[in-house]
Amino acid sequence: MKLCKLLTSVVLASVLLPSAALHAETVRWARSSDPATLDPHAVNLNTNVTFLHQVYEPLVLRTADGKLQPALATSWQVTRDPTVWEFKLRPGVRFHDGAPFGADDVVFSIQRAKAPTSAWKTLLAPVVEVRKVDALTVQLKTSGPNLVLPHTLTNLFIVNAAWSRAHQAEQPQDVSGKDENFATRNENGTGAYQLVSREQDTRTVFRQFPGYWGKGQFPLEVTQIVFQPIKTAATRVAALLSGEVDFVQDVPAQDVARLKADARLRVTEGLENRTIYLGLNVGAGELKYSDVKGRNPLADARVREAFRLAIDRDTLRTAVMRGLSVPAGIITPQFVHGYEKAFDTWPKPDAARARQLLAEAGYPGGFGITLHCPNNRYVNDETICTAVAGFLARIGVRVSVAARPIAQHATAINQADTDFYLYGWAAPTFDSAYIFDYLVHTRGKDGRGSANAIGYSNPDIDAKIASLAAERDPAKRDATIHAIWQTVQQEGFYIALHHQVLDYAMQRKLDIPVSPEDAILFKNVKVGDPAAAR
Missing domain, CATH: 3.10.105.10 (Dipeptide-binding Protein; Domain 3)
Incomplete structure (x- = not known):
């Protein structure tokens, strides 16, 4: 499979990470399968969603206890019209190619996610219109008063409108066939990490985005993510035990007790x-x-x-x-x-x-x-x-x-x-x-x-x-x-x-709790001293 790289100066610059970072750390992450596509609106599977949360962002996020928190939107409320929700967008955000984020991108992304080839069209069925109010304000009109609309947007990723149009990726990939678009193997999100290289079913590398808006707000101690799909459970566990990988998200039930007993490792459960x-x-x-x-x-x-x-x-x-x-x-x-x-x-x-x-x-x-x-x-x-x-x-x-x-x-x-x-x-x-x-x-x-x-x-x-x-x-x-x-x-x-019930297994330097949504945001992960953690 051809190795895919983002051909932008921003990506090349990201290789030169700040040497003064207190916890500059690569985390080697293993799962049982690889996402079939990078298109953020083509598939509604946890494997894809968790993977893409590293590079794309939604308007709102959900905490482990189920509460909503701001992401690309800083606030939201119902207007005087009970069928209209208004979202105020975060200023100063840039996409990985350097383009500024704004209302046009949100309007485009919602419309793209409602397309016939989108796996998210069902979720957005109540949305009848999305409109730009100003550069940092959008409104979503629903078919009737909708009490839960913000809760439906936590995995709805925002893409760059101009980038999508320039690369003929206005419509989500139709995964029912063999068709691809530029977004199948490339990304341009606003997330904490950006794609450096990808070899389907083998290895994907993300590095921290130097222009990320969340610097100072999140730990950002993981500076590079190396994702490795390892289908066979025994091989996945062996890779963790040998130190070849740092974090295994899909832990076989039959290996949990053995991994818990290993002092070099940490197992979290929920x-x-x-x-x-x-x-x-x-x-x-x-x-x-x-x-x-x-x-x-x-x-x-x-x-x-x-x-x-x-x-x-x-x-x-x-x-x-x-x-x-x-x-x-x-x-x-x-x-x-x-x-x-x-x-x-x-x-x-x-x-x-x-x-x-x-x-x-x-x-x-x-x-x-x-x-x-x-x-x-x-x-x-x-x-x-x-x-x-x-x-x-x-x-x-x-x-x-x-x-x-x-x-x-x-x-x-x-x-x-x-x-x-x-x-x-x-x-x-x-x-x-x-x-x-x-x-x-x-x-x-x-x-x-x-x-x-x-x-x-x-x-x-x-x-x-x-x-x-x-x-x-x-x-x-x-x-x-x-x-x-x-x-x-x-x-x-x-x-x-x-x-x-889920179990995550990891090297002792990491402490990643199980999320009810089985989702990890590596920008929140702290890296500690494995000896001190024992």
């Missing part, structure tokens, strides 16, 4: 804002990846209930996840507004009852189906799928596990090219509407439903989901959220498995 679940195609007349012809067994509620009864979540937690998961009955964790403990329940495994339900549905001998699964994204993802296949075999369902890299898996889900799949979902807005917009709303209608690969469509539920973006009364909005969750739980087209 519950992620993410639920791992199974998706069941209820909308197709006939499944594409099943041996049942002429009908769809997953469209029958009895079959879906049989699947749910076959799953042994406690065994998943103990045998597969080594205790590093929280069994779940709903596809949202406790961080998210609208979560109710009453919904977060699940039945005890009952294979006999499950077989009876399959027989009642017309499948006394079970049937065959493919379970599509990522193999480099979630903690023990492929192993989870293998365990699920074993649980379903007990009730006569013959499952073939088809594991693949997350880039291929996510593309298939975005194209609804799967019948039965494992996926993980988070709500970076910390609000249930995000989950409904992407996973429950009818696919493609009003820009929503882009991750609804199950074919579910309910006009009444669609109307309820759309109303959440315009309801001014918090009590009425909460009642609608409750009603939607009731339907989702009753229909059973998603089977929650567990809320994911």
Whole structure:
């Protein structure tokens, strides 16, 4: 793969970092997979978002406790028109090519992120207009009063309008095909780090941007980041133990205890804002990846209930996840507004009852189906799928596990090219509407439903989901959220498995806490004395 470099004098100058920095430090960062693109609006995956947070910035950020804080916007408020939010922009910010940041870039970025090829168009569906008021003020008008709009913007990156136009990258890359644009392999953000070199699936180097606006406001002790995707878990852990890498973000559950016992290392742990679940195609007349012809067994509620009864979540937690998961009955964790403990329940495994339900549905001998699964994204993802296949075999369902890299898996889900799949979902807005917009709303209608690969469509539920973006009364909005969750739980087209627990492992000189969003901002990371930290 061709080595890609930013051909600007600013990048060349960044090699000469200040020698007087108290903690001038390179951090070698390893994950299980590499982002397929640098285009900030083409993919909505944590792997891409966390990677790009180093070089691009949104208007607002979220702290670990869920609060909003200023980023490229210094303040925001609803205007006299309750459908209009106004954002005051940070002065003195420059892009990596030296161009000044301003309102034109925000207007362009929001419009770009609403394009048909954008993975963020669902998130921005309520936004009907974005307009420049002056050089450092923008307004976003929504289809109705929107109580949570700023919360939807924490991962919505701002790009340079002139740079995008000059390089014919006005539209986000269409990752469903093989097309690329200039933003696929190049960047021009305002973030603390800028791209120096990139070799796809091998190595990416970022160095601190000399003109970063946040100097003096953030530690900025990490001066260079070397990102290395290491797909194999054992190799990733071995690289940490040998000192080849400094920080591993995707730690296999089976290695946590061993790493915690190593005095040279530090392991941090926490519950992620993410639920791992199974998706069941209820909308197709006939499944594409099943041996049942002429009908769809997953469209029958009895079959879906049989699947749910076959799953042994406690065994998943103990045998597969080594205790590093929280069994779940709903596809949202406790961080998210609208979560109710009453919904977060699940039945005890009952294979006999499950077989009876399959027989009642017309499948006394079970049937065959493919379970599509990522193999480099979630903690023990492929192993989870293998365990699920074993649980379903007990009730006569013959499952073939088809594991693949997350880039291929996510593309298939975005194209609804799967019948039965494992996926993980988070709500970076910390609000249930995000989950409904992407996973429950009818696919493609009003820009929503882009991750609804199950074919579910309910006009009444669609109307309820759309109303959440315009309801001014918090009590009425909460009642609608409750009603939607009731339907989702009753229909059973998603089977929650567990809320994911994350572990980060690192050399002792680092202390990076687990973020509920599984996001790291290296500008905030402090580098200490490994001996003093013991």
